[in-house]
Amino acid sequence: MRRSDAAGFVSFVGAGPGDPELITLKGLRRLREADVVVHDRLIPVELLSDVRADADVIDVGKAAGRHGVAQDDINRLIVERARARGRLVRLKGGDPGLFGRLDEEIGAVQAAGLPFEIVPGVTAATAAAAVAGCSLTARGRASLVVLATGTDHTADETAGLDWDLLARIEGTLVFYMAARRLPSITTLLADLGRDPGEPALVVEAAGRRDARIVSGELGTIAEAARRAGIEPPAIFITGPTAGLARVSLARLLEAGAYA
């Protein structure tokens, strides 16, 4: 028993990128122990079959339409349900600390005086590289990886990032939630001086059995992804190691069709 009786204890758990086998042993254990599970839309639904029959399962990803439950309401829900029932697992897709609004939820939990922990998970960036059969780094050519998202759910899809600087970074750039923004991301980077011939990859549903990959070059991949009908969730990778990607026989057999 890890909670202080009825006081409530919150575990922020990374569910991994979509394959139910890509959760950690610790994450799965927390899920099995949980009295309450509050989960996002992009988690492997198969994991919910491991939750105790008497536990509450609350989906905050699709209850209120496209953007789900408002963040303030999620924060309140976490605190209330943890106090009421005890061990609460907040299950997030990928890793909780990357683009998951974890800071806001921790703030609410701490303000309520509840103890918490974070159980890290496999993030979509490394899962996307894995399914494509490539590394994100390479000695002497890519000793730096940038993980980015430009949306922040604002109207301007390129807000919040220094694109001039991103264009100049020598290494690998990875953009989360990139499916809809591929034309603007790739155009900005190339217009600001990044080599349009740089190897690039788009991976749809990395970590799921129906993952699809489009490989090409920075300057033309947005159009290739459009033609292939790439849908969210998708990861965009551009940089020298993206050219090393080769879908191995094993992945092809396991993951199904590739573009």
Next chain:
Amino acid sequence: MRRSDAAGFVSFVGAGPGDPELITLKGLRRLREADVVVHDRLIPVELLSDVRADADVIDVGKAAGRHGVAQDDINRLIVERARARGRLVRLKGGDPGLFGRLDEEIGAVQAAGLPFEIVPGVTAATAAAAVAGCSLTARGRASLVVLATGTDHTADETAGLDWDLLARIEGTLVFYMAARRLPSITTLLADLGRDPGEPALVVEAAGRRDARIVSGELGTIAEAARRAGIEPPAIFITGPTAGLARVSLARLLEAGAYA
């Protein structure tokens, strides 16, 4: 059975950051199925008890002293042993695609005509943030994370990175294998204009039960880490969300002493 009989099949598996419970279910399954396991030094030794009794276990991390077996020899070993025995697991600390020389080993496996797969893992960056109780991103303040290493095993410990550009990045910087290089990393960043008052963290042995954390500011944390006797492996995090780090009661009970 996933291999094509005796032809050999290589699974590059991420062991996670040190806690044996932070491997994925899939990674553990591959380890249990393996005919041969070739592993690095920084993997949780507890995992090796899950390997079959008749499997070969080869440690390439410490056989030849400080830098271990030469990369060319590891590449050759992987190909030879996979061909000889069948299912080979190449077990790497953290995630295989981040700072793990995965591209070089894949190159050797592909040149030999062997099929392979990559099973991603929890990387030390997210594990370090998790143990410190903080996020690596925050809406509006950190929509970008840089994962970096400057060593590349060259004599010049700051080689290969554009420090001027790193100093100007608005977001979170994470440096792997940073224990010995903290004075040079922090001095370079501050000298090139990064705010010396920015929140910063050093996490030793992230993901292990004996993890230790030093929190402070960019300008002074190297000295604080030196006084605390921080040893490799250590992750260095600097950026706005590092200031949100609060070691929760749960982590304190589980992980032991913190500086």
